[in-house]
Amino acid sequence: MTRIAVLSLKGGTGKTTVTLGLAGAAAARGRTVLVVDLDPQANATAALGIDDPPFTVSDALADGRRGIAADALMPSTWPVAAGVHRVLVLPSERSLEHRSSTAPGSSARLSRVLHKITGSETLTLIDCPPTLGELTRNALVAADAALIVTDPSYFALTGAAQAVEALDIVRTSTNPRLVAAGIVVNRVRARSAEQVFRLAELREAYPDLLLDPVLTERVSVPASQGAGVPIQAWAGAGAREISRDFDLLLSAIDSRLTATRTQPAGGFA
Ligand SMILES: Nc1ncnc2c1ncn2[C@@H]1O[C@H](COP(=O)(O)OP(=O)(O)O)[C@@H](O)[C@H]1O
Numbered sequence: 001m002t003r004i005a006v007l008s009l010k011g012g013t014g015k016t017t018v019t020l021g022l023a024g025a026a027a028a029r030g031r032t033v034l035v036v037d038l039d040p041q042a043n044a045t046a047a048l049g050i051d052d053p054p055f056t057v058s059d060a061l062a063d064g065r066r067g068i069a070a071d072a073l074m075p076s077t078w079p080v081a082a083g084v085h086r087v088l089v090l091p092s093e094r095s096l097e098h099r100s101s102t103a104p105g106s107s108a109r110l111s112r113v114l115h116k117i118t119g120s121e122t123l124t125l126i127d128c129p130p131t132l133g134e135l136t137r138n139a140l141v142a143a144d145a146a147l148i149v150t151d152p153s154y155f156a157l158t159g160a161a162q163a164v165e166a167l168d169i170v171r172t173s174t175n176p177r178l179v180a181a182g183i184v185v186n187r188v189r190a191r192s193a194e195q196v197f198r199l200a201e202l203r204e205a206y207p208d209l210l211l212d213p214v215l216t217e218r219v220s221v222p223a224s225q226g227a228g229v230p231i232q233a234w235a236g237a238g239a240r241e242i243s244r245d246f247d248l249l250l251s252a253i254d255s256r257l258t259a260t261r262t263q264p265a266g267g268f269a
């Protein structure tokens, strides 16, 4: 089983985009995928075609019983082609915001409600809110791996450093099996000298963690999300190119995790 928390310190870097892109890539390979939407903004829930869900991750966390999230799972409305699996969703809603300030020791709540709700072959992607608060801590405690998303901006380096530090803290305190799935750089624009510089800076600081390929800014990304269609099934400009990159990224993450698992315990970098 692989459970990957997708996180970053700020909004708009592409956590939801990477979650959806990898979910589509894995489904296209015939893998069973569960997307856990842990952001009260519920962008992933909407992009996966779920409107006004009757039972959400917020309800599951409030209930807190082991495995209770199974009751909230919904199939996404993404079109299913031959050989493509349907993506399952644990939807979010606004009220999830109020679950972020629960009692100390509550960081294992998500792990508990997700207990055995999927088969061992399922790829679970947890789309985190844009902070390292209680909800993201819950995701890191429930996950086997953490994928850090950043844009190639001035804040990328400090943001990535803080995220890696957050992983270390959770790993040494509560979840020893947590590993880094890597750092994804998203929203890269060709011909931006500033971005080339930031990218080089990131590569130098995290030579082993930075994943290839980096993801380019493509107009088809917001367009497909707004239409509730996976980028893999979108016909707009650049959709095929970024779909290929998501597929390559999935392979890169898979190899990293396989390599990490076969190594003796060690650090992230
Ligand atoms: N590679 C990309 N190309 C074009 N637009 C993108 C790309 N990545 C993200 N976006 C857009 O930027 C906005 C923020 O991305 P999102 O994935 O929602 O970020 P986050 O979940 O980190 O807040 C969304 O409208 C999304 O469609």
Ligand SMILES: [Mg+2]
Binding pocket: 015, 016, 017, 039, 043, 044, 127, 128
């Ligand atoms: Mg998001």
